[in-house]
Amino acid sequence: MTTQDAGTDTDATATEGSVATDDGATQRLLEREGDIAADYLEVLLDIADLDGDIDIDVEADRASVSIIGEGLEPLIGPGGSTLDALQELTRLAVYRETGVRSRLMLDVGGHRARRRAELATIGREAAERVLASGEPERLAPMTPFERKVVHDAVADVDGVVSESEGEEPERRVVVQPA
Numbered sequence: 499m500t501t502q503d504a505g506t507d508t509d510a511t512a513t514e515g516s517v518a519t520d521d522g523a524t525q526r527l528l529e530r531e532g533d534i535a536a537d538y539l540e541v542l543l544d545i546a547d548l549d550g551d552i553d554i555d556v557e558a559d560r561a562s563v564s565i566i567g568e569g570l571e572p573l574i575g576p577g578g579s580t581l582d583a584l585q586e587l588t589r590l591a592v593y594r595e596t597g598v599r600s601r602l603m604l605d606v607g608g609h610r611a612r613r614r615a616e617l618a619t620i621g622r623e624a625a626e627r628v629l630a631s632g633e634p635e636r637l638a639p640m641t642p643f644e645r646k647v648v649h650d651a652v653a654d655v656d657g658v659v660s661e662s663e664g665e666e667p668e669r670r671v672v673v674q675p676a
Contacts, residue, residue: 523558531561531592531600532537536590539604542584548573550606560601563588570607578613581606582641603643614647621651624673625658628642634674645671 532554543550550567565573567654574581585604592600607612617640624635645662648671652660660673662676 499675525556527596527598528556528559528561529554531547531596531598531602532556533561534592534595535561535563535588535600535602535604536542539563546572558605560603561603562591562603562606565607573606574609578609581609603617610643613644617644617647618651620653621648621660622669624648624671625652625655625660628673628675629655632675633674636663637671637673639668639670642669643670 502585510577524562531629536552536554538554548567548570550565550570552565553564555562555564555569572580573584575583581604584606585602588604589602592598592602620637624637628635640648649660649662652658652673658673659676660671662669665670
């Protein structure tokens with residue numbers, strides 16, 4: 499799949515999981531994804547009559563967009579379900595403009611940042627319990643985003659490993675001795 503970045507004459511080859519082969523082209527594409535997402539979200543905020551500031555960044559080879567403000571709970575929903583749906587819609591808006599599948603991460607009101615910290619703690623604490631007991635521990639079912647955060651936290655603890663088991667939506671992390 500080939501995509502042409504706005505304002506350039508160079509092609510950037512993209513594959514799923516790897517946006518482009520050239521670091522400069524990758525950075526430009528991710529910045530463009532953030533800009534497209536911000537435009538889409540600004541319209542959504544206007545339609546929903548919500549106030550929020552939009553912050554765009556590139557983190558860990560993906561565009562990151564945050565909506566910051568008060569009264570944004572309707573965009574988060576129970577357990578972040580509305581936020582997950584909004585993220586998918588935003589990714590589709592980016593795909594429509596770029597032709598490249600986006601891994602864009604959306605946060606609203608700091609919800610994902612808080613959840614990431616909670617999940618890292620859950621992963622580290624589970625790893626410590628497994629180290630102490632020597633017995634595997636199965637955690638509650640989680641979304642792919644949540645499982646990745648837990649896997650990363652467990653990987654930071656020597657003597658334990660983690661893997662995912664089960665089928666969506668019941669897929670969970672299992673922490674076990676190495």
